[in-house]
Each structure stands twice: as C-alpha cells, then as structure tokens.
Amino acid sequence: MSALPIHARTLAGLAKGLKQREFSSVEITREFLDRIAASQPALNAFVTVTRDAALAQAAVADERLKAGGAPALTGIPIAHKDIFCTEGVLTTCGSKMLSNFVSPYDATVVARLREAGTVMLGKANMDEFAMGSSNETSFFGPVRNPWNTAMVPGGSSGGSAAAVAARLAPAATATDTGGSIRQPAALCGVTGIKPTYGRVSRYGMIAFASSLDQGGLISISAEDAALLLGAISGFDPRDSTSVDSPVPDYTATLGDSLAGVKIGLVREFFDKGLDAQCEARIREALAVYEKLGAKLVEVSCPNLPLSVPTYYVVAPAECSSNLARFDGVRFGHRCENPKNLIDLYRRSRGEGFGAEVKRRIMTGTYVLSAGYYDAYYLKAQRVRELISRDFANAFGECDLLVGPTSPTPAFPLGAKTADPITMYLNDIYTIGANLAGLPGMSIPCGFADGLPVGLQLVGPHFSEARMLNIAHRFQTETDWHLRVPAAYA
Amino acid sequence: MATPMDTTVATPVEWETVIGLEIHAQLATRSKIFSSSATAYGAAPNTQANLVDLGYPGVLPVLNAEAVRMALKFGLAIGAQIERRSVFARKNYFYPDLPKGYQISQYELPIVAQGSLEVVMEDGTRKRVGITRAHLEEDAGKSLHEGLPGVTGIDLNRAGTPLIEIVSEPDLRSAKEAVAYMKKVHTLVRYLEICDGNMQEGSFRCDANVSVRPKGQEKFGTRAEIKNLNSFRYVEKAINYEIARQIELIDSGGKVVQETRLYDPDKGETRSMRSKEEANDYRYFPDPDLLPVMIEQSMLDAVRRSLPELPDQKAARFASQHGLTDYDAGVLTASREMAAFYEDVVAKVGKEPKLCANWVMGDFSAFLNRDGLDLPDSKVDAAALAGLVTRIVDNTISGKIAKEVFEAMWAEGKPADAIIEAKGLRQITDTGAIETAIDEVMAKNPGQLADYRSGKDKLFGFFVGQVMKATGGKANPAQLNELLKKKLAG
Numbered sequence: 001m002s003a004l005p006i007h008a009r010t011l012a013g014l015a016k017g018l019k020q021r022e023f024s025s026v027e028i029t030r031e032f033l034d035r036i037a038a039s040q041p042a043l044n045a046f047v048t049v050t051r052d053a054a055l056a057q058a059a060v061a062d063e064r065l066k067a068g069g070a071p072a073l074t075g076i077p078i079a080h081k082d083i084f085c086t087e088g089v090l091t092t093c094g095s096k097m098l099s100n101f102v103s104p105y106d107a108t109v110v111a112r113l114r115e116a117g118t119v120m121l122g123k124a125n126m127d128e129f130a131m132g133s134s135n136e137t138s139f140f141g142p143v144r145n146p147w148n149t150a151m152v153p154g155g156s157s158g159g160s161a162a163a164v165a166a167r168l169a170p171a172a173t174a175t176d177t178g179g180s181i182r183q184p185a186a187l188c189g190v191t192g193i194k195p196t197y198g199r200v201s202r203y204g205m206i207a208f209a210s211s212l213d214q215g216g217l218i219s220i221s222a223e224d225a226a227l228l229l230g231a232i233s234g235f236d237p238r239d240s241t242s243v244d245s246p247v248p249d250y251t252a253t254l255g256d257s258l259a260g261v262k263i264g265l266v267r268e269f270f271d272k273g274l275d276a277q278c279e280a281r282i283r284e285a286l287a288v289y290e291k292l293g294a295k296l297v298e299v300s301c302p303n304l305p306l307s308v309p310t311y312y313v314v315a316p317a318e319c320s321s322n323l324a325r326f327d328g329v330r331f332g333h334r335c336e337n338p339k340n341l342i343d344l345y346r347r348s349r350g351e352g353f354g355a356e357v358k359r360r361i362m363t364g365t366y367v368l369s370a371g372y373y374d375a376y377y378l379k380a381q382r383v384r385e386l387i388s389r390d391f392a393n394a395f396g397e398c399d400l401l402v403g404p405t406s407p408t409p410a411f412p413l414g415a416k417t418a419d420p421i422t423m424y425l426n427d428i429y430t431i432g433a434n435l436a437g438l439p440g441m442s443i444p445c446g447f448a449d450g451l452p453v454g455l456q457l458v459g460p461h462f463s464e465a466r467m468l469n470i471a472h473r474f475q476t477e478t479d480w481h482l483r484v485p486a487a488y489a
Numbered sequence: 490m491a492t493p494m495d496t497t498v499a500t501p502v503e504w505e506t507v508i509g510l511e512i513h514a515q516l517a518t519r520s521k522i523f524s525s526s527a528t529a530y531g532a533a534p535n536t537q538a539n540l541v542d543l544g545y546p547g548v549l550p551v552l553n554a555e556a557v558r559m560a561l562k563f564g565l566a567i568g569a570q571i572e573r574r575s576v577f578a579r580k581n582y583f584y585p586d587l588p589k590g591y592q593i594s595q596y597e598l599p600i601v602a603q604g605s606l607e608v609v610m611e612d613g614t615r616k617r618v619g620i621t622r623a624h625l626e627e628d629a630g631k632s633l634h635e636g637l638p639g640v641t642g643i644d645l646n647r648a649g650t651p652l653i654e655i656v657s658e659p660d661l662r663s664a665k666e667a668v669a670y671m672k673k674v675h676t677l678v679r680y681l682e683i684c685d686g687n688m689q690e691g692s693f694r695c696d697a698n699v700s701v702r703p704k705g706q707e708k709f710g711t712r713a714e715i716k717n718l719n720s721f722r723y724v725e726k727a728i729n730y731e732i733a734r735q736i737e738l739i740d741s742g743g744k745v746v747q748e749t750r751l752y753d754p755d756k757g758e759t760r761s762m763r764s765k766e767e768a769n770d771y772r773y774f775p776d777p778d779l780l781p782v783m784i785e786q787s788m789l790d791a792v793r794r795s796l797p798e799l800p801d802q803k804a805a806r807f808a809s810q811h812g813l814t815d816y817d818a819g820v821l822t823a824s825r826e827m828a829a830f831y832e833d834v835v836a837k838v839g840k841e842p843k844l845c846a847n848w849v850m851g852d853f854s855a856f857l858n859r860d861g862l863d864l865p866d867s868k869v870d871a872a873a874l875a876g877l878v879t880r881i882v883d884n885t886i887s888g889k890i891a892k893e894v895f896e897a898m899w900a901e902g903k904p905a906d907a908i909i910e911a912k913g914l915r916q917i918t919d920t921g922a923i924e925t926a927i928d929e930v931m932a933k934n935p936g937q938l939a940d941y942r943s944g945k946d947k948l949f950g951f952f953v954g955q956v957m958k959a960t961g962g963k964a965n966p967a968q969l970n971e972l973l974k975k976k977l978a979g
Contacts, residue, residue, distance in 0.1 A: 241549075321590070370772075
C-alpha cells in the first residue's frame with residue numbers, strides 16, 4: 001500500500017485507491033476542497049468552488065462504488081475550466097460580462113465526465129474568454145504560478161494548470177485555441193493534452209475562435225490524461241464539427257515500445273527566440289527518447305514562422321462574431337439604465353469586456369470589413385492551408401514532432417502586459433497545431449532556474465493514442481511530472 | 490400626369506422599368522434549420538425558442554437535413570445548377586431580434602444557382618425569368634411593440650426558422666410581370682410542398698429592387714429596394730408607386746438614390762428606411778461551426794424521384810390532353826388542389842373537358858372568391874359540379890339554366906338533379922312542344938312576323954326570346970333555333 005498522501009497521487013492512483021476502498025470519494029473530495037480553500041489567497045486558481053455539491057456528488061459516488069460495477073472514474077474529483085457550461089453553476093469565462101451567468105445546461109464534456117462518475121470541485125480561473133497567455137486578463141484577478149507566485153501560470157487555462165500543479169485537483173478540463181492547454185501546462189510543470197480538432201465536442205464550451213478551439217485536459221501524467229480523454233472524446237450530434245470516428249482505449253497502448261519510432265525535430269522550433277536553458281532541457285529529453293529506441297530526424301515547416309500573424313487574423317475574426325451575442329439583452333452583464341438600444345449595446349459591452357477582449361474584437365471586426373477581407377482574412381486562410389501542408393509533409397518523414405512548448409519558462413506577472421506582441425509570441429510554438437487541427441501535448445521535462453520546462457509533442461490527426469504512448473514512456477523514464485512545488489508538497 | 494397615388498399608372502413609353510425580386514419562402518420543416526425547436530406559427534412568445542435559438546453561450550447549430558432536401562427540390566424544379574458543395578456564412582449585425590449577433594445564411598456559395606421560370610401573362614405572352622440563386626438561411630425573431638408601452642418585447646419563436654431566399658435576375662419589366670413571377674414561385678413552392686405559402690403569416694414574402702432607365706439604355710438606373718412585401722397586391726402597388734416616384738423625381742431634375750424603402754399599405758406609398766451609406770457592413774465569413782454542405786449524387790437522385798408533376802408539366806398536359814389554352818391551363822394548375830379538382834370533375838363527366846374548365850374557372854371560382862372560401866371548404870364538391878356539367882352535356886338543361894341550378898346548389902348544398910327536379914328546370918327537347926310554343930308566339934305577334942318575312946332578320950332574336958319566355962327558358966336552344974327558322978320562313 002502506498003504511503004503517498006492523497007493529494008500527491010495521480011488520478012490513476014486515486015482510482016485504484018477508491019476501488020480498493022483505501023479511502024472514500026468524500027474523503028478525497030474534502031481533502032482537495034480544503035487544499036483549494038487554503039490556496040485561494042496565494043494562487044486564485046478558482047472562480048467558483050462547489051463545495052456542497054461536490055461532497056454530495058462524492059457521497060453518491062461512494063454509494064455506487066460500494067454497489068460495485070461503477071465506471072472507472074467514479075468518485076474522482078476534478079475541476080472544470082470556467083469556459084465549460086455547468087448546469088446551475090456560475091459559468092463566467094473569466095469575464096465581467098458573464099459574472100452573473102448561471103448556465104442552464106451542461107457542456108458535453110461536463111456531462112460526459114459526470115456520467116463517467118467524476119465529482120466536480122469547482123470552476124477554474126482563466127484568461128477572459130480564453131484570450132491571454134498569462135492568466136492576467138481574468139476579471140477575477142490573475143492566477144499565480146505555484147512554483148513561484150511572482151510568476152504567471154501561463155494561459156488561458158492558467159487556473160486548471162495551477163490547480164493540478166499545486167495538487168488542488170488531480171486533473172482539470174481545459175481548452176486550447178492557440179496553446180491555452182500546452183503553454184500553461186509547460187509553465188506549471190504538468191501534463192496537458194489538446195486533442196485533434198473535432199475529437200472532443202465543443203458543445204457548451206464558450207466559443208472564442210470556433211475553428212481553433214478544442215477541449216482537452218490538464219493532468220499529472222499521460223496515463224491520467226489517457227483515462228480522462230477516453231471519457232470526453234467522441235462524436236456529439238450537437239457539434240457538427242465533432243468527428244464521428246471510434247474512440248480507442250487510450251490506456252491500452254501506453255506501454256508500447258518506442259523502438260523505431262521516428263521523432264521529428266522541427267528546425268523552426270529551435271530558433272533564436274528559444275531560451276538556452278529550455279533548449280538544454282529539450283535536448284536532454286530527446287536523449288531519453290533515443291535511449292528508448294526512437295530515431296531523431298530533422299524536418300522543416302518553412303511556413304510555421306507565419307503562424308502567429310495568421311492566428312492573430314483568424315482568431316480575432318471569429319471572436320468578433322462569436323462574442324456578438326453578449327449584447328446585454330438576454331443574459332450576462334447589462335449596463336444600468338440604458339437610454340436606448342445603442343446605449344445598451346455600447347455600455348453593456350464596453351463595461352462587460354476587458355481590454356484584451358476588446359482589442360481582439362476590434363482587430364477581428366477590422367479584418368472582416370469590406371475592403372480588408374481579402375487582404376487579411378482570406379490571405380490568412382491561405383497561409384493556414386500552407387502551414388497544414390507543411391505539417392503533412394513533415395509527417396511523411398516522422399511519426400511525431402517534438403520540441404519546446406514555450407520559448408521561456410514562466411515570466412513575472414506584469415512583465416508582458418504592456419506589449420501585446422511580446423505576449424502573443426509566447427504561443428509561437430503552439431499555434432501551428434491549432435491552425436492545422438493537430439493534437440498536441442506538453443509534458444514536464446525539467447527545470448530552468450527553478451521553473452518548469454515543457455516538452456511539446458505534436459502528432460498527425462487522431463494520433464492521440466500514439467502521442468500518449470510516447471509521453472507515457474518518457475514519464476516512465478523520468479519523474480519530472482511527479483515534482484510538486486514545495487509549498488504544496 | 491401620373492401621381493404616385495395612382496397605382497394603376499402606366500409607365501410612360503420613354504421609360505423602362507427594371508425589377509428583380511428576392512423572395513423569402515419559409516420552408517415547411519417541422520423543426521428549425523439549426524435547432525430542434527418547433528416552427529409552428531402562432532405559439533405564445535418565446536415558447537418555441539430553445540437555447541440554440543436564444544444564442545446562449547456555448548451552443549452550436551446543427552443543420553436540419555430536411556431543409557436541404559427542400560432547397561434541392563426547388564433547385565431541381567427550376568432546372569437550376571445544384572452546387573455539390575455550398576457553404577454557410579455569418580452575416581454580422583446587431584439587432585435585438587437577432588440573438589447571436591449574426592444570421593447564418595449562405596453568401597458566396599449558395600446551394601442553388603442559375604435556374605429559371607417561365608411565366609405566362611394574361612394575353613398569352615410567355616416570359617422567361619432568370620433565377621440567379623436560391624440559398625438557405627435562418628429567419629430572425631420579431632420585435633413586439635403592441636401593448637408594451639415604453640418597451641420593446643422580443644419574440645424569438647421565429648428565430649431560426651428555415652428560409653429559402655430566391656433571387657431573380659433583373660428580368661422583370663413591370664409590376665404585373667413581377668406579380669406573375671411571384672405567383673409562379675408561390676405556385677411552385679406549394680406544389681413542391683416546401684412552403685405553405687401563407688403570406689399573412691409571413692411564410693412567403695419578398696423584397697423588390699426597382700429602377701427605371703430611358704428605353705434603349707443598357708445601363709441600369711439606380712435602384713431602390715422595397716422591403717418585406719407580403720401580398721401580391723402590395724407588390725403591385727408598391728412597385729407602381731415606386732416607378733412613378735422615380736420617374737417624377739428624375740423628370741423634376743432629381744436623382745434616385747440607392748436606398749432601402751418600406752411600403753406603407755395604409756398610405757399606399759414607399760418611404761425611405763436607410764440609405765446606402767447607412768447600410769451595414771455585414772462582414773460575411775464562412776461559419777466555422779458548420780461544415781460545408783456536400784450533396785451526394787444519391788441524395789440528388791432521391792430528391793428528383795420525389796418531385797411531383799410540376800405546374801408547367803401539368804399545364805402542358807392539360808393543354809394537350811384537354812384542349813385548353815395555355816392561359817387556362819396555367820390558371821387551372823396554379824394550385825395543386827385546383828388542378829386535382831378540375832381533373833376530378835373531368836374524370837366524372839367523362840367528356841367535354843373544355844366545358845368543365847369553363848365551369849371550374851368561371852362560376853365555381855367566382856363563388857369561392859365571393860364567399861372568400863378555400864377550395865377544401867367549397868359548398869359544391871367535384872362530384873356535384875360534375876353532376877351539373879353532365880346535365881348540360883346530356884341536354885337535360887341549358888348552360889343558362891345551369892347557372893341558376895349552380896347558384897341553388899351552392900346555397901342549398903343539394904345535387905344538381907334534385908334542384909332540376911324540384912324547380913322543374915328540365916329542358917324541353919320535345920319537338921312537338923317547342924313547335925306548339927312557336928305557333929302560339931307567331932299567332933300573338935302578326936306584325937313582327939310580317940316585318941320579319943319582309944326582310945327584318947334582326948327580329949329572329951325577338952322570337953327566340955318570346956318562345957323562351959313562354960317555355961320558362963327551358964326550350965333546348967339548338968332545337969328552338971332550328972324549328973323557329975323553319976316556321977318563320979313559312
């Protein structure tokens with residue numbers, strides 16, 4: 001029997017303990033709830049904590065566990081990014097605009113995890129409408145990095161990543177539009193997976209940029225990610241862009257040998273912007289893979305350096321339209337005493353949205369405007385196509401791409417808020433996968449000056465099983481993913 | 490000088506009118522185009538609007554395949570090009586009855602492109618009207634003002650109702666042509682059972698683009714768009730008003746400006762709503778929530794097989810099979826129900842299809858109109874009308890008496906034979922009886938007889954009238970003519 005304290009266990013470890021009646025769901029749920037409460041002043045990882053509901057769900061889970069035959073995730077407490085609609089629970093998307101919005105329905109991801117038996121601890125903080133790379137745009141205040149609270153946790157799923165890093169929850173849902181799962185996972189030293197576009201339903205996930213958004217997970221290990229991914233994946237008739245293809249058992253192939261696996265190093269990922277220490281950690285990780293029998297090949301994606309400007313046309317364009325529904329009419333923030341319709345729109349939106357959201361709405365409105373559409377939006381779509389082709393060509397020469405997730409480790413709060421371009425460049429290595437709809441992961445691969453460094457994996461469409469296998473084998477050779485910040489050990 | 494108030498104004502010869510119509514037909518699907526809410530008309534406000542229709546955070550549209558099939562039916566019926574790949578786009582603008590802040594429509598790649606319809610005008614002239622495109626889109630909700638002082642209510646029951654927008658080429662040259670074309674589309678969508686055609690409920694409505702140009706000029710004049718016309722009468726009146734307004738404006742040295750106008754049926758005039766400068770920039774772009782609509786050959790084949798006999802095919806068949814004029818065939822096939830009714834009458838009478846047509850289009854339609862009834866509510870059914878026509882054909886009654894019988898049938902709901910018997914309207918075909926009546930009339934009118942015989946042929950009508958009067962109108966007209974001619978000749 002393991003002597004590990006509850007909070008330090010992986011999700012797989014907790015599932016095992018629950019099954020063996022080592023502890024009850026109520027016990028572990030209470031443990032995590034207490035840790036969340038204690039951490040809030042320092043980390044601010046949660047917007048809402050559903051303590052009573054969580055304990056009630058845990059009690060029900062315990063009954064089911066007692067009865068036997070309960071699903072594998074029964075009784076496992078998790079957190080949901082506050083972008084996922086949760087019935088009867090505040091769903092803010094990190095915005096003042098939705099600071100009063102209680103969703104009348106569950107997102108498909110939430111419903112599927114509930115059906116799988118999980119217990120919801122609460123809603124994780126995030127950048128407003130998922131627009132940000134540092135979690136500083138949240139209306140509910142920034143989230144801090146558990147490894148060093150002077151540092152950002154990354155974003156936009158900063159609350160989810162910080163929560164798992166500080167072991168406030170064994171896992172959390174998250175979303176990734178340009179790196180919003182992988183980048184905070186890297187900066188917080190946890191495992192993050194963004195599945196193939198269409199693998200996980202977007203229904204009930206508040207849209208930022210519909211053609212790029214994809215729901216995924218943040219967890220301690222690749223094994224935990226595999227357990228959860230099986231539960232949230234699959235076709236959803238309510239999302240036309242979800243793909244109707246069978247969901248494999250992602251845990252079945254975790255231990256497969258990597259002998260002969262060809263790992264591609266994208267030349268463009270190792271550019272001058274990459275921090276030297278980060279690069280060193282990546283090179284060390286590559287050595288681990290060579291030891292596991294993988295072969296390293298260098299590949300090139302020549303259009304990849306265009307991914308940031310391409311993204312910052314496509315994503316704002318879609319966001320300018322997606323966020324039009326927040327008009328103060330049916331739900332969300334409404335200004336006091338509107339004089340007329342235009343005043344209602346202007347003030348409700350002016351007051352409800354933060355600066356970064358407004359910047360993107362304006363950028364998006366501009367690039368879709370008559371006379372600019374061809375020069376910006378259409379051109380960006382063409383470049384997007386070229387980037388997709390670059391990846392397809394690269395996958396002709398290798399099974400998976402490996403490189404850095406982020407150019408630097410976590411940076412101090414406030415360091416990049418003044419200059420949006422510097423902030424946007426944080427996602428330079430992650431955006432390509434979104435533009436091409438590819439699955440990606442970030443796994444911990446060491447530290448630079450005491451801050452975690454993430455290794456990014458990017459695979460062909462629907463290669464999640466292989467990607468999880470490749471991540472898992474790394475985690476059987478290393479223990480970076482099991483490191484916990486001292487304050488939360 | 491024509492004034493704008495004069496809605497029957499004729500276009501002065503030196504001006505030519507150019508009209509294009511954008512017809513919005515609500516598709517008769519049971520649920521909405523992107524959600525599972527019902528589309529039934531008349532429910533209490535916001536009882537048929539679910540989270541998708543309300544544009545709630547996180548919800549997504551899912552295309553109703555039935556709406557696609559209906560659009561394909563229309564496309565095939567107008568001989569159009571069916572686009573194997575069409576794309577939904579977002580039309581972005583803010584309005585309280587538009588919950589998402591954008592309308593999902595089709596923009597660059599519509600499902601139906603390049604078709605045409607032929608209309609037959611009253612004088613028999615035929616005109617081909619090009620149809621540029623027909624695309625699928627969702628309707629918006631409605632703003633409610635009545636009974637809500639100081640506030641605006643919003644009813645989103647209609648939001649998300651499927652529409653097909655049918656855009657014509659600027660091929661129409663008069664309000665009459667525009668109405669004939671709109672009626673033709675109206676007929677077609679009801680034949681195809683893709684739209685109930687109910688104009689009062691807004692299921693079928695149009696925007697008219699109207700401009701004028703000097704006859705012979707190739708370049709189009711500046712157009713005004715008249716929005717939301719929901720009756721054939723309004724279409725005709727609004728267009729005629731607009732033509733007169735534009736000509737008067739130009740004649741008095743002014744210039745037509747490109748703008749959107751509204752027709753006020755109470756005042757019979759169009760009014761400016763917004764100018765081109767005030768027009769929205771809709772920022773169309775492909776909707777990333779919906780995949781392109783891909784039409785497989787098998788689906789197209791299945792839809793083709795499901796098409797009914799179309800109005801033009803039916804009219805052509807009526808014309809050749811029943812010996813009708815093109816115009817009459819067109820009138821009888823204007824609705825599927827009327828065509829079926831006519832064919833029913835013809836089948837039951839078994840001959841004289843032209844006579845049947847005259848009765849269906851004549852007194853029968855006139856009585857329906859008079860009482861404001863729809864065909865299914867008619868007081869005389871096909872069997873009863875066939876019974877009446879049969880009595881004309883077999884000489885039991887004359888055509889003239891038949892009108893009297895028909896009126897009684899309509900009023901009393903009894904078959905023709907019962908009325909003929911009860912009123913003693915059976916035609917006199919007994920030669921002896923008619924001759925006796927003729928002899929009596931001749932004996933009573935010696936003067937007229939003498940005049941006739943001295944060459945006043947016109948008096949023949951006088952004698953016909955007198956004999957008819959004497960027989961209570963029941964003498965068989967053909968027999969009477971023949972016998973009278975003989976007797977008068979002496």
